[in-house]
Amino acid sequence: MAEWDSLPELILTHILGYLPRRDRIYCGMVCRTWSRALDNPILWRHLKVYIDSDLKEPWTNILTMKFGRYIHSLDLAWSKPYMPRQWIRDRLNLIAHDSCRYFMLLTGEGVQLTCLRLTDWFFAWKFKKMTYHLSNFISTQTKLEYVSFYNANLGPPEMLKLLSSCTRSSHNSLRYVDIRSAFHEWQTAFSFPRFIRALERLQFLTVLKIDYPSLSNETLYAIGRSANNVLSFLDIRVRDSDSRGHLISEDAWHDLCSKCKNLRVGLKLINICHFEDTSYLLVRGMPLRNFSMISGFVWDQSRSRNLRATLKLLIVNFYETLVEVHLHLRNNREQLDDLLITMLKQCPLLQKLDYDGILRSMEVVRDICDLQCDPTYSKFKEIYIQPRSLNLYNHSVIQQLQSEFGYKMKSLNIDFHIEDASSVLMFY
Structure with a gap:
């Protein structure tokens, strides 16, 4: 000792x-x-608490009482977000009681956070009591800068209560808000007055991450009406399970862009590839900077995918703003080689192209390398090609590309790799 x-x-x-x-x-x-x-x-700036396991242990309350004044970041999560019904019946009442007592302890100890995260919660009606006490704790927070309800999966009334508490108490400090998958099973565009009022309080918000069902004309106007709007990044996610069909007008986008001069938008489509499902999302007035399309292995064979029309619309509407494009198109048989070249030629700000799909000919890689050697076009920092299922002709093309462009790319400080494996085609 x-x-x-x-x-x-x-x-x-x-x-x-x-x-x-x-x-x-x-x-x-x-x-x-x-x-x-x-x-x-x-030792105590960041604390992660699993509601269904940690709150049973006395050490959680002990360290909160002894070191609560040091806690700046708090994660509230579930170690088992999807629980068997028998387990729920036996334990949920006890969990709700322990969590309510813990939230009251946080309030009583005067814990002041700068970061709050709710992740992997399980939707249940018993959580109304829990969210009530959690909302009371949040209403005492005046220094929150980062709030994430990613995958909280709560009912709209409970989630609105928490969001309203955050924006009411920390409206002068909140910079980052993530509400993707925060609400449980939305069916229509979300424009409840309480939600709009919560967004109007975010005067200094710089980053907002949101699902498309919660986005509407009223949402964009509410953000634009904030007194000191400095929003710089709006991340929008659309999934195949989301309710779609409502449109966001160009006027709403123009209004928001006029208030937020440096606004950049990221759009991520998950398991949505059919043109009729994507065309209404690509509104011309949106300052789209990052675009991602991730397809699944299962396709709806009753409709035409028409990915070519989607990419053409993407290029025509956003050629002046696109910086990053990610295309992960599994099980696709459409020829997109020429559109990749067109995108490189017509999008002067494009810095990263991540394409995981089928190329009909490896000659398109030669065209891309020729563009990189042309001083009139912008250049990637890295070209990484990992083709799959090469035939003899494509093998010979790859060998020619390596010998023809290897030294040129090195002289331009471009990391140039071609690997005979199977997965990805990236240029950035």
């Missing part, structure tokens, strides 16, 4: 930082030296 006592407190704190939080509590009971070493903000 004498050797441990002779260690500087800072080194002892660093060593104790490798222990699980439960063991840290026990170490603090060994001696005063260890207790002083544990009383350091570095």
Whole structure:
């Protein structure tokens, strides 16, 4: 023990930082030296609590009472977000009781956060009591900068209560808000007055991540009406299970862009590839910077996919703003080679093209390399080609490309790789 006592407190704190939080509590009971070493903000700035397991343990309440003043970042998650029904019947009442008591403890200890995350929650009516006490705790927070309800999966009334509490108490400090998959099973465009009022309070918001069903003309106008609107990035996600069909007008986008001069938009489509499902999303007035399309292995054979029309519309409407394009098109048989070249030629700001799909000819890679050697076109920093199922002709083309462009790309400081494996085609 004498050797441990002779260690500087800072080194002892660093060593104790490798222990699980439960063991840290026990170490603090060994001696005063260890207790002083544990009383350091570095060890307690971030706390992650699993509601269905950690709240059963007494150490969670102990460390909150002893070190709550140091906690700046709090994650509230579930270790088992999808639980068997029998397990729910036996344990949910106890979990709700423990969580309500813990949220009241956080409020009583005066914990002030800068970051709050709710992830992987399981939708259940019992959580109304939990969200009530959690909302009371959030309403005491005045310094929140980062709030993420990603995959919280709560009912609209409960989620609106939490969101309203955040925007009401921390409207002068909130910079980042993520509400993707926060609401459970939306069926229509979300334009409830309470939701609109919550967005209007976000005067200094810079990043907003949202699902398309929660986006509407009223949503964009509400963001634009904020007094000091400095929104710089709006990330929109659309999934195949989302309710679609409502349109967002160009006027709403123009209004938001006039208020937020530096606004950039990212659009991610998951398992949505048919042109009739994508055309209404690609509104010309949207300042689209990042575009991602991820298709699944299962296709709706009753409709035409017409990916060519989607890419043409993407190029025509956003050639002045596109910076990154990610196309992961599994099980696709349409020829898109020429459109990739067209995109490179007509989108001067394009810095990254990630294409995971079928090329009809490896000659398109030659055309891409020729563009990179042309000083009139913008250049990628890396060209990484990993084709699959090569025939003899394409093997010979790859060998020619490596010998013809290897030295040229190196002289241009472009990392040029061609690998005979199977998966991805990327240029950035």
